[in-house]
Amino acid sequence: MVRSGQPTILLVDSDLELLDKNGSLLQEMGLFNHLHAENGSEALAMIRNFNPDLLILSQNLPDISGLTILSKVREMDEDRSKTIIIIYGDKINERVLAKAGRIGVDDIIVAPYDDDTFKRQILNTLHEEPDARTAETERLMEKCSELIEEGKLDEALETCTDVISLSDNAEVYYNMGYILSVRGDFEGALKSFKKATVINNQHARAFKQMGLIYQKMGRIDEAQRNLEHAAELHMVLNQENEAEEILNTVLTLRPNTTNVYNTLGIIYRHQGRLQEAVVAYDKARKIHPDDENIFFNMARVFIDLNDIPKAQEALRKAVSLNRKFTPAADLLRATELGIKLRTWRRGCLEALSRCLTPCPPSPRKSLSADSGSGSSRWKPPSPSGPPFSSERGRGASSSSRCPAPTTPPWGWTRPAAGPSTSSPTARYIPSRARW
Numbered sequence: 001m002v003r004s005g006q007p008t009i010l011l012v013d014s015d016l017e018l019l020d021k022n023g024s025l026l027q028e029m030g031l032f033n034h035l036h037a038e039n040g041s042e043a044l045a046m047i048r049n050f051n052p053d054l055l056i057l058s059q060n061l062p063d064i065s066g067l068t069i070l071s072k073v074r075e076m077d078e079d080r081s082k083t084i085i086i087i088y089g090d091k092i093n094e095r096v097l098a099k100a101g102r103i104g105v106d107d108i109i110v111a112p113y114d115d116d117t118f119k120r121q122i123l124n125t126l127h128e129e130p131d132a133r134t135a136e137t138e139r140l141m142e143k144c145s146e147l148i149e150e151g152k153l154d155e156a157l158e159t160c161t162d163v164i165s166l167s168d169n170a171e172v173y174y175n176m177g178y179i180l181s182v183r184g185d186f187e188g189a190l191k192s193f194k195k196a197t198v199i200n201n202q203h204a205r206a207f208k209q210m211g212l213i214y215q216k217m218g219r220i221d222e223a224q225r226n227l228e229h230a231a232e233l234h235m236v237l238n239q240e241n242e243a244e245e246i247l248n249t250v251l252t253l254r255p256n257t258t259n260v261y262n263t264l265g266i267i268y269r270h271q272g273r274l275q276e277a278v279v280a281y282d283k284a285r286k287i288h289p290d291d292e293n294i295f296f297n298m299a300r301v302f303i304d305l306n307d308i309p310k311a312q313e314a315l316r317k318a319v320s321l322n323r324k325f326t327p328a329a330d331l332l333r334a335t336e337l338g339i340k341l342r343t344w345r346r347g348c349l350e351a352l353s354r355c356l357t358p359c360p361p362s363p364r365k366s367l368s369a370d371s372g373s374g375s376s377r378w379k380p381p382s383p384s385g386p387p388f389s390s391e392r393g394r395g396a397s398s399s400s401r402c403p404a405p406t407t408p409p410w411g412w413t414r415p416a417a418g419p420s421t422s423s424p425t426a427r428y429i430p431s432r433a434r435w
Contacts, residue, residue, distance in 0.1 A: 007126060008050060009034040012043040012057035012069070022056065022118070029119055040064030047073060054126065056086045059096060067099050086125055088113070097170075097200065110200055137166050144175055153179045170200035177209060186213050204233035208246055220253055227253075231263065240267045256287050262294055269301055277301045292321040296328045308335055 009026060011034055013019045019036055026034050035050060037043040040063045047055070055073065059066035070085055088109035100108060107125045109118060140163045147156035157179050163172045177192030190213055196206040211227035214220075227250050234243035244267050247260045254260075261284035268277035281298040288294065295318035302311035312335050318328040 007031065007033065007053035009054045009056060010037060010043065010046055010050070010052040011035070012037045012040070012055070012061065012066075014038055014058070014060070014062050018058075025115055025118055026122075029123065031122075040066075040069050043069055044072060054086070054122075056088070056122070058088060067096065070100070086122065088118075097202075110202075137163055137169065140166070141169070141172060141175075144172070148175065148179065153182060168199055170196040170203055170206070173199065174203065174206050174209075177206065181209065181213055186217055189213055202233055204230045204239075204242070207233065211246075212249075215249075215253065224250055224253055224257070228260070235263070235267075240270060243267060259284075261287070262291075262297065265297055265301070269297075269304065274301055274305050278305075290321060292318040292325050292328065295321070296325070296331075299328070299331065303331075303335070308339065311335060 009031060011019055011022050011026075013022070016038065019038070023034055023036065026032075035046055035052065037046050040061050043055075043057065044064075046052070055070075057066050057069060061069075073085065086107045086109060088111060097108065107121050109121055140159055144156050144159040144163065147153070147159060157176060160172050160176045160179070163169060173192045173196035177189045177196065180186075180192060181189035190210060193206045193210045193213075196203050197210075200206075207226045207230035211223045211225075211230060214223035214226060227246050231243040231246040231250070234240070234246065244264065247264055247267075250257055250260050261280045265277045265280035265284065268274070268280060278298065278301055281294055281301065284291070284294045285298070295314045299311040299314035299318065302308070302314060312332060315328050315332040315335070318325055319332060322328075
C-alpha cells in the first residue's frame with residue numbers, strides 16, 4: 001500500500017513521447033504527483049532523493065536495464081525496498097520474467113498494450129496489498145504444480161482458477177492448458193494457451209503446446225506456424241536444444257521446409273557440429289537453390305572448417321544470385337585477400353631463409369710465403385666490387401655465390417656498396433612490411 005495522500009510516481013523511459021503519454025494517462029487517473037527520468041542513472045538519483053511510492057519503468061533503457069535498476073532498489077534501505085514496481089516493454093521474455101519474479105516486481109505490462117490496460121494495472125497495483133496477495137498467489141501456484149505432478153488434475157484445475165481470481169498469470173493459464181489437453185479438451189486447452197501468449201507473447205512453451213495440439217487436430221498449417229514461432233523464441237533465449245527438438249518435429253510435418261533446415265544449420269554451427277551444419281544447409285539448398293542466404297551460411301561453415309575453396313564457391317554463388325548482397329561480397333573479398341597475404345608471407349619467409357643463410361667458404365686462396373717459417377698461410381682477397389655485383393661475389397666464383405633474394409611484394413632496400421665488416425651474409429631490409 002502507498003502512503004496516505006497523493007502517491008509519488010516515477011516514470012522512467014528513454015522514449016520521450018511514450019514518457020509524456022504515460023504522464024498524461026496518470027493525470028487522467030487523477031495522479032498528478034509524478035516525476036520523469038530518461039535513463040537509469042537519472043532514475044537511481046531520483047529514487048534516492050524523492051523515495052517514490054510507485055516506480056513505472058521500461059525494461060529497454062539505453063544505459064542500464066530495467067531489471068538492474070529494480071535490483072538496486074530492492075537492495076536499498078527498508079523504506080525504499082517497499083516501493084511498488086511496474087515494469088513494461090516489448091522485450092520481456094521468459095528469462096526476464098523469471099528474474100523479475102526473483103527481484104519482486106509487483107506487476108508486468110507486456111507491450112503492445114492499450115491505455116485501458118495501463119490504467120487498470122496501475123490502479124490495481126496501487127490499491128492492493130502486494131505482499132499478502134503475492135504470497136497467496138505463489139502458494140496456490142505451488143499447490144497447483146504439486147497436484148499436477150500427483151495426477152490430481154481436477155483439483156489442480158480448481159486451484160488454477162483460484163489463482164486467476166487473484167492475478168492474470170501466464171504460467172497459470174499454461175498449466176490450465178496442459179491439464180485440459182491431457183483430458184482431451186483441445187479447444188479449451190487452446191484457449192488457455194492463447195491467453196498465456198496474450199499475457200506474455202514470449203511464452204515459447206505455450207506456442208509449442210498449441211502447435212502440438214493443432215498437429216493432433218490435423219491442422220498442419222497452424223501447427224507448423226506455432227511450432228516455428230516457438231523455435232524462434234527458444235533461439236532468442238539461447239535454448240538451442242529445445243529449438244532443435246521443435247524443428248525436427250516440424251520436419252515430420254513438412255519434410256521440405258527450407259527455413260527449418262537453414263535454422264538447424266545455424267544451431268549446429270553454434271554448437272560446433274560443423275559437418276551436420278553442412279548437411280542441413282545442403283538439404284536447404286536442394287529445396288531452395290535460389291536462396292542466397294543459404295549459400296552465405298554454408299560459406300561460413302566452410303570457413304570454420306578451413307575449406308576456403310568451397311567457401312569461395314558458395315560465396316560466388318550467393319553474389320551471383322543477388323548482386324546487392326554486400327555481406328557475401330565483402331566476405332568473398334576477405335577470403336581472396338587472405339589467400340594473397342598468406343602467399344606473400346610464405347614467399348617472404350622463403351626469401352628470408354635463402355638470404356640469411358651464410359654463403360659457403362670460398363675455395364680460392366691467396367698464398368704468400370711466410371718469411372722465416374717456410375710455411376704458407378691463407379689471405380682473404382681484397383674486394384674489388386660491390387657485394388651484390390652480378391659479375392663478382394664476395395671473393396667467390398659464380399658457383400659459390402649466395403643466391404640473390406627473391407624480391408618481396410613490398411620491395412627491399414639494397415645495402416650500401418663496399419666491403420662488409422660483419423658476417424659475409426647477403427641481407428635485405430624490408431621498408432614497407434605488410435601482411
